[in-house]
Amino acid sequence: MKEKILSVLQKYYGYKSFRRGQEEIITSILQGEDVLAIMPTGGGKSICYQIPALCMDGLTIVISPLISLMKDQVDALTAMGIEASYINSSLSSSDYNQILENIINDKYKIIYVAPERLESAEFLNIIQNKDISQIAIDEAHCISQWGHDFRVSYKKIPNFIKNLKTRPTVTTFTATASTEVRKDILNMLGLIEPKIFITGFDRENLYINIVKSSAKNKYLLEYVENHKTENGIIYAATRKEVEKIYEGLLKRDINVIKYHAGMSNEDRKINQDKFINDEVNIIIATNAFGMGIDKPDIRWVMHYNMPQSIENYYQEIGRAGRDGEKSECVLLFTPGDVHTQKYLIEMGTESVTRKSIQYNKLQQMVDLVYSNSCYRKSILEYFGEVMLGQCDNCSNCLNEGEIIDKTLDAQKVISCIYRMKRNYGLTMIVDVLRGSKNKKVLEVGFNKLSTYGIMKDYSNEELKNFINTLVSHGFLEIKENPGARGSFPTISMNNQSLKVLKGDIKVEFKEVKVAKES
């Protein structure tokens, strides 16, 4: 079987070898096993269901929510000599009828269908009389409320499968890896003894550089000046921020374009094409930019603001270095980024449950930023993939700062929180530890605590950094307290804090230098 699928890969796609995971997934599908494959965007999911489609008798139905990408996929398949088509709302009724006719006549090996179309009685009638080898569900996380892109239409899929005369192999693909989403995919889509693959998340050629700096602008200008001949994307959290960076770089005669949802469709398309066709090599964008962009030679991605989740972050930096060449991903972080993201969550139209999931994901992103260990390892672990050792290609691994025993300082922080009795926010805790004469501190009498002012030697920013790092490494916990004026996070103790306090475990961090605006 190995040789056969390799020859299909070479014959149709012209690739020499499989990427990690692809061969195992394809083999599993060809053995008739249901599959849940968790792979990053751009990881090469399509081949995993397309090659089985080509090797099996009968038709493969691919369910995908991305109408705009269906045509590209089908065009690519057709160009390779594979009979394929798609059914979605963009078709005229005569085209639709022609495609149904072709299905009846077994013209296709692969057909892409939007989930909304699965209910059509006409379509179902035709499909019921056909030999269906595989139902491949792309972006399978859309079935789950816990995912980042829940779609009601996905709920129609289980019924559709049930109505088929014989149950084909059901294969599911997603880049979202949280356990809740995974459970929903397995249960709601009714996978039978599925094989689960978590694979391909590691992008070794990407240098992950996270910079905690209040000097973002300076960093950005210097960076762009030094990298302006290479293709790069600058991501910012809001349209306003995109505009600001855009204007700033134009003023310095740097050839840049912008992309955000506030621009007309036409302007966006023009700019996207300019970037793809190498007319301009730097684009400044919100996260509206990038879906379906498969430009191989993007050498750097800069995040001017921290994204809302590790999924978003990893997807966005994943656009760099698709050709496998070394590329850099710089994330510029200030605590203000957390407020911006919270504001965006608050302003969103999502339900209360969804918002609390978003807050959770945001905190995991914040924890990543404050982590002092290998960033790549933390990210891969987040996606469920195991990495041994450290990567030596992220700013934490390459940070030459010394490892310092911070147990004593950690004990000071924890014992102060213990003495404050109720849970307070970061600012209050920092004020007490630094001996602030702030009215709020004095009112509750925290100036009488034995821990009042015991960390004066830390600056405000350093101490906040340190406490956030303790949270990131699980020595303390953050609780979100949603209220009328947004969510107010407080810091509380957990089992680990008690162990630190008792001296049962040591707290050791690499020293981090915080750059200041000059």
Ligand code: ADP
């Ligand atoms: P996604 O996982 O986002 O669906 P795609 O299937 O579109 O990703 O694959 C992303 C890119 O990687 C495509 O250009 C695809 O042709 C390429 N690709 C996939 N598998 C391989 C392979 N084994 N060798 C080289 N390139 C590959």
